Amino acid sequence: MCRVGVLDRFRRPLANLRVSVTDRCNLRCHYCMPERDYVWLPRTNILTFEEIERLVDVFVSLGTSKVRLTGGEPLLRKNLPDLIALLAEKPALTDLALTTNGVLLAEQVGALRAAGLPRITVSLDTLKNDRFLALTRFDNLSTVLHGLECAASAGFDSVKIDTVVIRGMNDDELVPILEHGRALGVEVRFIEYMDVGGATQWSMRDVLSREEILRQLASYYGPILPLEERTAAPADRFTLPDGTVFGIISSTTQPFCGQCDRSRLTADGLWYRCLYAPTGTDLRGPLRADANQAELRDLISADWLARDDRGAEDRLASSDRSTLISVETLQGEPHLEMHTRGG
Numbered sequence: 001m002c003r004v005g006v007l008d009r010f011r012r013p014l015a016n017l018r019v020s021v022t023d024r025c026n027l028r029c030h031y032c033m034p035e036r037d038y039v040w041l042p043r044t045n046i047l048t049f050e051e052i053e054r055l056v057d058v059f060v061s062l063g064t065s066k067v068r069l070t071g072g073e074p075l076l077r078k079n080l081p082d083l084i085a086l087l088a089e090k091p092a093l094t095d096l097a098l099t100t101n102g103v104l105l106a107e108q109v110g111a112l113r114a115a116g117l118p119r120i121t122v123s124l125d126t127l128k129n130d131r132f133l134a135l136t137r138f139d140n141l142s143t144v145l146h147g148l149e150c151a152a153s154a155g156f157d158s159v160k161i162d163t164v165v166i167r168g169m170n171d172d173e174l175v176p177i178l179e180h181g182r183a184l185g186v187e188v189r190f191i192e193y194m195d196v197g198g199a200t201q202w203s204m205r206d207v208l209s210r211e212e213i214l215r216q217l218a219s220y221y222g223p224i225l226p227l228e229e230r231t232a233a234p235a236d237r238f239t240l241p242d243g244t245v246f247g248i249i250s251s252t253t254q255p256f257c258g259q260c261d262r263s264r265l266t267a268d269g270l271w272y273r274c275l276y277a278p279t280g281t282d283l284r285g286p287l288r289a290d291a292n293q294a295e296l297r298d299l300i301s302a303d304w305l306a307r308d309d310r311g312a313e314d315r316l317a318s319s320d321r322s323t324l325i326s327v328e329t330l331q332g333e334p335h336l337e338m339h340t341r342g343g
């Protein structure tokens with residue numbers, strides 16, 4: 001297959017695709033799914049694994065080399081290892097990863113590894129049972145921690161912990177979470193709280209900035225040094241005095257839109273060129289109307305060539321940082337939700 005990379009209007013490649021395999025979730029994190037009721041995508045619209053694979057092949061032909069499976073909670077998708085096996089055997093996909101909340105990880109980790117998944121990220125915001133319950137409305141922190149332990153010893157090329165840091169919620173747990181990761185040999189990445197999708201209670205006051213995170217860790221560990229790396233990865237990485245490496249994703253206070261090579265495919269086949277984009281491109285329609293690979297390729301490449309999104313930078317420059325999307329609007333258009341779009 002001919003692989004000609006396509007560049008957008010800021011010369012950013014279409015290198016990185018996040019594929020949401022379901023909009024459903026078994027947790028209700030306060031910063032992502034705070035409501036009681038949600039409008040779910042119709043099941044008949046959810047892409048089959050074969051449909052996802054066909055679209056991934058088109059993306060690969062346009063320069064995509066990295067795919068991350070996400071959701072909702074991806075481990076709720078039945079037979080997910082079958083999709084992983086389809087993707088893992090594509091030589092052009094040099095990076096295949098999955099992000100999970102870890103609830104179902106212990107029972108599935110063997111099948112995920114056997115299917116060829118090389119990298120996994122587990123979201124973990126607290127090590128305290130009562131806090132986990134308050135944050136997610138479910139009392140299963142011990143299950144998540146067990147899943148993480150199983151992943152750490154399952155032979156993945158890389159296991160990471162992602163921690164959304166929210167002032168007054170878990171900003172006193174940076175050191176314990178870093179220590180927990182260190183004990184397991186797992187790199188921790190702290191994520192600034194973002195005003196995306198269901199984060200309707202978001203306020204800049206609740207964001208612990210990258211600078212504050214670094215200050216807090218340096219006051220405990222001593223001098224922290226940045227790792228000199230030139231990548232399009234969202235995390236800036238740092239080393240503690242003993243060499244332990246961790247990351248910070250400062251999407252809110254220091255966005256990295258200038259290097260952003262990421263786009264997102266929802267479980268029902270809408271393609272978004274930015275986390276903040278109000279609308280996406282319907283790929284399911286043409287796919288199910290028997291569009292051939294060349295037609296799909298033309299559709300995707302035309303939209304990527306026209307891409308000029310810099311959503312997080314626009315938000316940072318905006319003088320109005322009140323609620324980005326109202327609950328009513330989210331209920332009318334579930335594709336605006338983070339759990340639908342994939343984190």
Ligand code: SAM
Nearest residue numbers: 031032071072073099100101123193194199343
């Ligand atoms: N359910 C899986 C999980 O939680 O890992 C995968 C989907 S989740 C939408 C992907 C990532 O988005 C998670 O690490 C989650 O913490 C992050 N996320 C969700 N809402 C966020 C917000 N408002 N700000 C920053 N990160 C957020």
Ligand code: SF4
Nearest residue numbers: 025027029032072101
């Ligand atoms: Fe939490 Fe992930 Fe579910 Fe959102 S999709 S509620 S971040 S577990």
Ligand code: SF4
Nearest residue numbers: 257260274275311312
């Ligand atoms: Fe990329 Fe949009 Fe996020 Fe900026 S806001 S880093 S352009 S997805």
